[in-house]
Amino acid sequence: MSKKISIEFEYEFYDSLKGLSKTDQELIIASRKAAKKAYSPYSNFHVGSAVLLDNKKVITGNNQENVAFSDGTCAERTALFYARAQYPNSAIEKIAISAYSNNFKLSKPISPCGSCRQVLAEYEHIQSFPIEILLASNYDEVYKIKGATQLLPLLFYEKNLQENN
Numbered sequence: 001m002s003k004k005i006s007i008e009f010e011y012e013f014y015d016s017l018k019g020l021s022k023t024d025q026e027l028i029i030a031s032r033k034a035a036k037k038a039y040s041p042y043s044n045f046h047v048g049s050a051v052l053l054d055n056k057k058v059i060t061g062n063n064q065e066n067v068a069f070s071d072g073t074c075a076e077r078t079a080l081f082y083a084r085a086q087y088p089n090s091a092i093e094k095i096a097i098s099a100y101s102n103n104f105k106l107s108k109p110i111s112p113c114g115s116c117r118q119v120l121a122e123y124e125h126i127q128s129f130p131i132e133i134l135l136a137s138n139y140d141e142v143y144k145i146k147g148a149t150q151l152l153p154l155l156f157y158e159k160n161l162q163e164n165n
């Protein structure tokens, strides 16, 4: 037997920050500020992220590149790992991601790479409630996604590692 199975993906679209809550607006602005501090001399692609924890702390991160390219880290994981390292008992409520480049115009919001999606999905899984994701750019359009697993269908869970009996 075979059958086709489809998975739906939905997100909210905002054409300006004005439609968002004050909390969401502030988180996006924090991610934009973080992007300005990125160490990205090789790509000139500056990414910032801002994580809101349930203790109301905001942790920001940005991309950190290296001349040995694979040694760099994305903005999202910089913030997520720091947040988790400093506040292991705090849940992650939201993450905002912004970017800009001096080389080209980023007219649409950017989205996390596969590795960052995997990290988001695992933290979401262990805290048992969704991490809201706000995708932005340096312009006003914003995509709001209800949870990290929405971005990673059929994700790799530790449950997949259980041995067969």
Ligand SMILES: [Zn+2]
Binding pocket: 074, 075, 076, 077, 112, 113, 114, 115, 116, 117
């Ligand atoms: Zn990434």
